[in-house]
Amino acid sequence: MKAMFIYNPSSGKADAEQYKETTVNVLEGLGYEVIIKETSKQNDATIFATQACAEKVDFLLAMGGDGTINEVVNGLAEQPNRPLFSFIPLGTVNDFARALGIPLEPELAIEALKMTNTRLVDIGQIGDKYFMNIVAVGEIASRVADTTVEQKTKMGSLAYLLEGAKAVISNEEIEMTITHDKGIWKGTPMLILVALTNSVGGFEKLVNAAEVNDGKLHIYIIKQAGLASIARMGAKVLLGTLEEDTGVEVIESSNVLIESGNPLYCNVDGDEGDCTPLNIQILPKHLKMLVPQKN
Numbered sequence: 001m002k003a004m005f006i007y008n009p010s011s012g013k014a015d016a017e018q019y020k021e022t023t024v025n026v027l028e029g030l031g032y033e034v035i036i037k038e039t040s041k042q043n044d045a046t047i048f049a050t051q052a053c054a055e056k057v058d059f060l061l062a063m064g065g066d067g068t069i070n071e072v073v074n075g076l077a078e079q080p081n082r083p084l085f086s087f088i089p090l091g092t093v094n095d096f097a098r099a100l101g102i103p104l105e106p107e108l109a110i111e112a113l114k115m116t117n118t119r120l121v122d123i124g125q126i127g128d129k130y131f132m133n134i135v136a137v138g139e140i141a142s143r144v145a146d147t148t149v150e151q152k153t154k155m156g157s158l159a160y161l162l163e164g165a166k167a168v169i170s171n172e173e174i175e176m177t178i179t180h181d182k183g184i185w186k187g188t189p190m191l192i193l194v195a196l197t198n199s200v201g202g203f204e205k206l207v208n209a210a211e212v213n214d215g216k217l218h219i220y221i222i223k224q225a226g227l228a229s230i231a232r233m234g235a236k237v238l239l240g241t242l243e244e245d246t247g248v249e250v251i252e253s254s255n256v257l258i259e260s261g262n263p264l265y266c267n268v269d270g271d272e273g274d275c276t277p278l279n280i281q282i283l284p285k286h287l288k289m290l291v292p293q294k295n
Contacts, residue, residue, distance in 0.1 A: 001059070003032035004052040004083075006072060008039045008064035008090070016063050016090060019106045023063065023088065026113050032059060039068065049075025052083055059084045059290070061113070063106075065091020070131060070269040073123055076287060077130040084118065086290035093270065095133045099197030099212050100291045112292040120285035121212045124196050126266075127274055134200050135280060136267040137258055138191040138222075139174070175261035176276075180219065180253035191222040194256060194280055206242060215284035219251040255281045 005023060007016045020036075027034045035057065037048040045062065049072045052060045060083045062072045069087050076082050088109045089097035096102075100121070103109045124131045173188040193200065195207040195218045210218045220242065242248055258266075259277040266273040 001032050002035065002055070002057040003027050003059040003061060004035045004037060004048065004055075004057045006037045006039065006045050006048045006052075006060070006062045006064075006068075008045065008068040019063065019088065019090075019110060022107075023061070023110050026110055027059075027061065030114065039064070039071075043071060045071035046075035048072075050079060052076075053079035053081050056081050057083050059086075061086055061088070063088040063090060065089070066093060066095060066133070066270045067091070069096055070271070073132050073287070074130045077123060077125070077283070082287065084288055084290055086113065086116070093201060095197060095199040095201070095269075098199040099133070099210075100289065102292060113290070115293055116290045117293055119213065119289050119291050121287050121289050122196055122215060123283050123286045124194070124217065124280060125283055126268060126278060126280045129268065129273070130283075131196070131269045133195070133197050133269050134267075135194040135273065135278070136191060137176075137194075137260075137264055137276065137278065138189060139264075174264065177257075177259045178219065178221065178251070179257040179259075180251050181255060182251070182253065185221065185249070185251070187221070187223065189221045189223055191220075192258060193220040193222070194218070194258075195220065196282070208242070213285050215254065215282060216252045217254065217256055217280060217282050219253060219256055221249040221251070223247050223249065255279075 005027060007020060009016045024034050024036065039045050045064070045068050049060060053076065060072070062069055072087070076085060087097070087102070088106050089102060089104055090106060094104055097104060103112055124135065126135055175188055176186070176192070178185040178192065193207070195210050197212055198207050198210045200206040207218050207220065257277060257279050263275045265275050266278055
């Protein structure tokens with residue numbers, strides 16, 4: 001059996017090198033002949049993942065943050081021969097790992113490779129790109145996309161909250177239209193979230209109803225609101241009851257088209273994505289993943 005191991009040496013405060021040897025030893029102990037690929041620039045992980053499909057490896061393991069994992073997913077998504085896939089999280093937030101129950105501590109995630117089962121999971125498509133967790137659209141999303149790597153490393157989820165607070169204060173209103181399976185929504189929302197999983201920005205109950213393979217886009221429309229309303233919503237995020245707030249509208253759909261009066265860049269899995277209009281769809285149970293046993 002063959003496995004490809006893709007790792008980003010700059011992820012997790014450059015901790016990838018520390019865990020590289022242990023990871024390879026575990027894979028070899030599981031009976032794999034290991035092909036090691038080290039990323040050095042943007043999109044390397046996408047190229048390597050596509051190569052893994054072409055070479056028909058049995059297992060693809062990645063090590064890195066959400067950006068690296070997103071690149072791997074983009075390399076796998078369109079290929080006809082997708083290998084079994086898993087990853088060791090080394091990023092700031094690691095939402096996809098949280099949703100799948102993969103340990104956030106690298107040592108535990110590596111050890112968990114010995115005690116796993118398989119699970120089919122959804123991914124999303126936005127234009128000609130793919131994502132595994134979240135698309136955010138609005139002034140907050142535009143500001144969060146500008147969050148620097150240094151801010152993320154030093155402050156974690158707090159960096160996103162601080163940039164989001166700046167957008168709340170600015171309170172710019174932009175007319176938006178959301179076309180979904182059941183109709184059309186129009187208004188001036190502060191933020192639109194299109195989620196595949198329950199974890200967003202490290203908050204594991206933000207989209208409480210979402211499952212990794214339910215075949216749905218979970219669309220949360222956060223309507224224009226002041227700081228007092230945001231504080232109220234923040235409490236409900238922690239309780240997992242955000243969908244009950246009067247300032248939030250929730251829609252489930254397999255496709256969504258988001259248009260805006262002024263062009264807005266979106267945030268995709270924590271990084272800047274394309275500009276509106278955005279056409280987003282779900283690809284149900286598209287990846288076969290190795291995940292820890294629930295016990």
